[in-house]
């Protein structure tokens with residue numbers, strides 16, 4: 716499956732959930748598939764999508780969906796243990812696993828020897844292919860992404 720098709724499939728079932736997406740083409744493709752103020756694109760800060768999602772989930776009643784890559788998860792593998800410990804019922808984690816850092820040239824990861832779904836609850840691994848994809852850069856600035864996300868949460872609109 717193409718990574719962008721996995722993102723389309725996830726987004727089909729999204730209503731008012733907050734969606735946090737990891738650094739690289741995953742965020743670009745999410746923007747291309749369905750931009751919305753309730754999406755938070757973690758630009759540049761690789762390894763932090765799940766931590767941000769957990770922070771929101773344990774401090775609110777919002778339903779939170781995190782979309783990560785395998786390289787992203789390895790940057791901060793300990794956050795999976797924290798996820799298991801906190802176990803918020805309002806957080807779902809999708810990991811789009813292509814066994815590499817496809818956004819930056821396909822450098823391999825060790826995801827072939829780890830089953831992420833055994834390490835944390837509500838964690839679904841979706842195998843995707845290694846294609847980099849061609850979604851363009853997100854044209855809104857990180858500050859604007861953060862501002863409209865905060866506004867969307869506080870006004871409770873989607």
Ligand SMILES: Cc1ncc(C[n+]2csc(CCOP(=O)(O)OP(=O)(O)O)c2C)c(N)n1
Nearest residue numbers: 738739759761784785786787815816817818
């Ligand atoms: C701390 C840090 N290191 C490296 C990068 C560069 N970088 C951006 S995306 C990416 C690869 C992400 O890989 P993965 O999460 O597996 O997603 P994929 O591109 O394979 O879909 C890298 C290395 C970064 N933005 N921040």
Ligand SMILES: [Mg+2]
Nearest residue numbers: 784785813815
């Ligand atoms: Mg990857």
